[in-house]
Amino acid sequence: MPIAEHLKPSLIELLLAAADDKLMLGHRNSDWTGLGPILEEDIAFSSLAQDEIAHAQTLYEFLSPIAAKDENELAFGRTAEEYRCATIVEPHDEFDWAAAITRQFFCDHFDRLRFRRLAQSNHKPLADLAKRIGAEEQVHVDHADSWMRRLGRGTTEAKERAQKALDQLAPLTATLFEPVDGEPALEKDGIYPALEQPMIELWRREVDAVLKDAGLSAAFTDVDPTKKGGRRGIHSKAFSELLDEMCEVYRIEPGAKW
Amino acid sequence: MPSRNSILADLETIDDPEMPISIVDLGLIERVEILPHSSNGEADRADVEIDILPTFVGCPALDMIRDLVRKKLTARDDVNEVKVNFLFDPPWSVDRITESGRERLKEHGVTVPDHGSRLPVHDAPKLTTQVHTSAVPCPFCESRSTYLDSPFGPTRCRMIYYCEACRNSFEHMKRI
Numbered sequence: 001m002p003i004a005e006h007l008k009p010s011l012i013e014l015l016l017a018a019a020d021d022k023l024m025l026g027h028r029n030s031d032w033t034g035l036g037p038i039l040e041e042d043i044a045f046s047s048l049a050q051d052e053i054a055h056a057q058t059l060y061e062f063l064s065p066i067a068a069k070d071e072n073e074l075a076f077g078r079t080a081e082e083y084r085c086a087t088i089v090e091p092h093d094e095f096d097w098a099a100a101i102t103r104q105f106f107c108d109h110f111d112r113l114r115f116r117r118l119a120q121s122n123h124k125p126l127a128d129l130a131k132r133i134g135a136e137e138q139v140h141v142d143h144a145d146s147w148m149r150r151l152g153r154g155t156t157e158a159k160e161r162a163q164k165a166l167d168q169l170a171p172l173t174a175t176l177f178e179p180v181d182g183e184p185a186l187e188k189d190g191i192y193p194a195l196e197q198p199m200i201e202l203w204r205r206e207v208d209a210v211l212k213d214a215g216l217s218a219a220f221t222d223v224d225p226t227k228k229g230g231r232r233g234i235h236s237k238a239f240s241e242l243l244d245e246m247c248e249v250y251r252i253e254p255g256a257k258w
Numbered sequence: 259m260p261s262r263n264s265i266l267a268d269l270e271t272i273d274d275p276e277m278p279i280s281i282v283d284l285g286l287i288e289r290v291e292i293l294p295h296s297s298n299g300e301a302d303r304a305d306v307e308i309d310i311l312p313t314f315v316g317c318p319a320l321d322m323i324r325d326l327v328r329k330k331l332t333a334r335d336d337v338n339e340v341k342v343n344f345l346f347d348p349p350w351s352v353d354r355i356t357e358s359g360r361e362r363l364k365e366h367g368v369t370v371p372d373h374g375s376r377l378p379v380h381d382a383p384k385l386t387t388q389v390h391t392s393a394v395p396c397p398f399c400e401s402r403s404t405y406l407d408s409p410f411g412p413t414r415c416r417m418i419y420y421c422e423a424c425r426n427s428f429e430h431m432k433r434i
Binding site for chain 2: 040043044046047048050051053054055057058124128129131132133135136138139142143
């Protein structure tokens with residue numbers, strides 16, 4: 001089904017949120033290249049970075065004709081207020097392994113559900129793409145789950161540090177679930193159809209089951225309201241710093257061909 | 259007019275930039291369409307349209323594959339324009355890799371999941387991230403005493419396994 005003209009602005013918001021989450025997370029993952037605690041995880045985080053950034057790039061390409069903007073301009077040519085990523089993908093993990101794994105764990109489970117929803121879209125090109133991304137997310141989820149278990153069942157220090165990361169990051173997960181403008185219309189129209197149960201309930205059940213198995217827990221208290229608003233373009237200081245670093249080359253000569 | 263077989267024969271000479279087999283053996287080619295190019299009276303020349311299925315979303319080799327395909331085919335006297343489309347439907351899968359492709363990958367120490375096999379069922383590992391899955395035979399010694407060492411590998415489509423019998427690492431294609 002072609003996308004109705006009046007729904008296009010909301011669809012752009014929705015897919016920018018997905019792509020921006022992945023672009024930022026991928027960039028944060030790439031910080032670990034060369035610094036992973038073991039060789040396998042150096043490869044894993046570099047590979048995760050490649051996956052996330054490739055997914056973001058493909059989503060920007062998909063949006064390009066709808067938004068009438070070049071994909072590079074979408075990725076790097078916007079002002080901070082025009083990004084739609086959730087606050088949880090913004091802060092640096094300060095090379096705390098438990099924090100990196102915990103954020104990945106929360107975001108991977110969210111993305112698997114988000115792309116399961118998009119895979120049921122009545123807009124076939126979007127559903128086809130989402131099915132493929134969703135299948136790749138499964139590998140990410142398995143990786144994150146096995147690490148939560150490893151940390152939770154590991155040494156006292158590993159468990160304490162994992163629990164500390166969970167305590168810090170759990171409230172921020174609320175920012176993943178903030179809706180973009182026009183999301184109810186996309187849901188009603190079948191472009192972003194609802195799942196069998198509210199997404200947040202499915203997500204909590206999934207992550208709680210893994211955490212229980214790992215001997216860990218998360219308290220999903222609501223986040224400080226000043227940290228909300230990523231989906232509407234309100235971002236943290238860490239985000240502006242990351243954006244400046246990421247766009248440094250692009251801004252020297254926007255539109256340059258390589 | 260070029261024949262479909264002669265176009266495929268040309269495509270078979272193009273190796274995937276990240277795998278030691280051709281893009282045909284890797285199962286990337288979904289459709290080859292030969293369209294008569296008659297607008298300027300050159301009845302013997304044709305336009306060619308090719309649908310390619312990416313292995314992974316946004317695979318970094320895609321632009322290179324498109325360029326290699328266009329360069330190879332436009333060098334022919336009987337081909338005018340070449341159009342390459344990337345599609346996600348049907349989805350690419352390891353089951354599309356041909357028998358000769360599987361053989362050649364094995365020679366390079368890369369194994370491919372069996373036809374129609376399911377996603378590996380990952381146990382909950384206790385103190386390690388090593389995930390034991392349904393046995394993947396070692397490409398070097400055929401032993402099934404192997405385990406998944408890392409679900410990520412040198413490219414996005416490969417994982418790293420370790421063989422406890424001959425103590426070699428090998429790569430296994432991801433089924434997604």
